[in-house]
Structures are given as C-alpha cells and as structure tokens.
Amino acid sequence: EDAINWELTSSSISSLSSITYSPKLNLLVAVGSSSAVITSTDGINWTKQHIDGYFDLNRIEYFPELNKFVCVGGAVITSEDGINWTKFDNPSSRDLLAICYSPELNLFAAIDSSDVYTSTDGTNWTKCDNPPPESNLESIAYSSELNLFVIVSTNKAYKSRDSITWSESSAGILGSNAIQSITYSQELKLFAIACSYPSAVITSNDGINWTRHI
Numbered sequence: 001e002d003a004i005n006w007e008l009t010s011s012s013i014s015s016l017s018s019i020t021y022s023p024k025l026n027l028l029v030a031v032g033s034s035s036a037v038i039t040s041t042d043g044i045n046w047t048k049q050h051i052d053g054y055f056d057l058n059r060i061e062y063f064p065e066l067n068k069f070v071c072v073g074g075a076v077i078t079s080e081d082g083i084n085w086t087k088f089d090n091p092s093s094r095d096l097l098a099i100c101y102s103p104e105l106n107l108f109a110a111i112d113s114s115d116v117y118t119s120t121d122g123t124n125w126t127k128c129d130n131p132p133p134e135s136n137l138e139s140i141a142y143s144s145e146l147n148l149f150v151i152v153s154t155n156k157a158y159k160s161r162d163s164i165t166w167s168e169s170s171a172g173i174l175g176s177n178a179i180q181s182i183t184y185s186q187e188l189k190l191f192a193i194a195c196s197y198p199s200a201v202i203t204s205n206d207g208i209n210w211t212r213h214i
Contacts, residue, residue, distance in 0.1 A: 013038060014034040014036045015032050016031065016032035017033070017057065018057070018058065018060045019031075019060065020062045022062045022082065023064070026041055027039055028040045028041070029069055029082045031057035031059075031060045031073075033057070034056065035054055035055055037071070039082045049082070049085065050085075051077060052085075053087055055074025055075050055090075057071050057072070057074070057075075057077070058072060058095060058096065058097050059071065059096075059098045059099060061099055065101070066101070067080060069082055070101075070122055072090075072095075074090055075089065076091075076123075092112040092117065094112040094114075096111065097111055097113065098110065098111055098140045098181075100140050101142065102163070104147055105162070105163075106120055107120055108122055109149055109163040110125070111131075111137045112137070113136060114134060115127055115131050116128040116131045116140075116151070128163065130164065130166065132153065132168075136154045137151055138153060138179055138180060139151070139181040140182070141183050141184045143186075143207065144186065146207060148160070148161060150191055150207045152179045152182045155170075156168060157170050157182075157193070169208050172211055178195055178196040178197040179195050179196075180194050191207055193210070199214060200213065200214050
C-alpha cells in the first residue's frame with residue numbers, strides 16, 4: 001500500500017531450484033531463476049530479498065565452517081545473513097551448476113556442465129586443467145572424513161583428493177541414466193546420488209563402490 005513494504009506472493013517469485021538451511025541463523029534460503037532469493041525462519045512465511053542483477057541461480061549451500069551462504073548460477077553470490085548479498089562475476093561462460101567446500105584445503109570447488117573451477121575465497125577462481133572428460137556434469141560434493149571430492153555426470157562419477165586431478169569412480173553406477181545430484185552426509189558417513197530416470201538412490205561409503213537402492 002505504501003510502495004515500500006511488499007508482500008511476497010507466488011506470482012512474485014520465479015521458478016525455484018535449490019534450498020538450504022543455516023542452523024546458526026535458523027534460516028531457510030531458497031533460490032531460483034531471475035535472481036530469486038527468498039528467506040524464512042519457519043518455512044511458512046517467506047521474504048523476497050533484493051539481488052543486484054538479473055541471472056539464474058542454480059544451487060545454494062550453507063557452509064557452517066565459514067558461517068556463509070554461497071550460491072552459484074549466472075553469477076556467484078555470498079551472504080553471511082541471507083539478507084545482504086555480494087555478487088561476484090561468474091568464472092565460466094556458462095552457468096555454474098553446483099558448489100562445495102573443503103575446510104581441510106580451504107577450497108571451494110564449483111562446476112559448470114564440463115569444467116571445474118576452484119577458489120580459496122569465493123571471489124577469484126581458477127579453471128582446472130584436467131576436469132572429468134564429460135560435457136554433462138551435474139553436481140559435486142565433498143567429504144571431510146574421506147578428504148574426497150566427487151563429481152557426477154549423467155551416468156558416471158569421478159573422484160579427486162585435490163579437485164585438480166580426477167579419476168572415474170563409477171563401480172555400481174554404470175547403466176544409471178539421468179543422475180541429478182549428489183550430497184554427502186557426515187552423520188551417515190556416505191555419499192548419496194539421486195537419479196530421475198529410472199528413479200533410484202545410489203550410495204557409497206567410500207566414493208568408489210556404489211550400491212543402488214529403490
């Protein structure tokens with residue numbers, strides 16, 4: 001009514017693609033196309049945040065070691081409170097699809113569809129010379145327990161200790177189509193991969209040998 005305070009409605013947000021949670025802030029943050037960032041402390045009431053620029057956001061993560069949200073897509077944006085965001089240039093000519101962080105190496109690793117980029121500060125990025133030999137990379141995750149990065153493509157997995165040198169690690173995965181994402185659970189001490197067709201969850205305790213479920 002006053003052109004200052006705005007109510008968030010379903011028509012005022014674009015398609016959402018990723019969500020994460022900060023236990024420290026008790027804050028959910030979801031992101032999506034057209035620079036959409038929305039936040040909530042209860043999962044019911046949501047507030048749209050302002051982001052400079054107009055670009056798609058594909059994946060958001062909260063890194064408790066850094067007390068920071070980091071989101072990638074057509075740009076890299078970071079925030080310590082989920083409300084005030086700083087935008088950095090995308091190191092790739094394509095949208096970044098996913099990001100993870102190694103506390104042991106103090107290293108971010110992000111991917112687009114065919115390349116891997118690393119950064120120690122989330123601002124300055126280096127393109128890896130020897131990425132996995134794929135043009136359909138989908139997601140990346142890191143295990144502190146194993147000191148291991150794992151990238152998945154549509155139907156394969158690749159592992160690396162340093163995010164620079166990668167080797168295939170697809171035992172039990174070959175034959176899977178439409179892999180969508182990967183995550184690592186510190187509590188369960190396993191990697192988990194989600195596939196869309198045929199629907200399946202594939203897990204591994206070591207990032208090398210995989211077992212299909214569902």
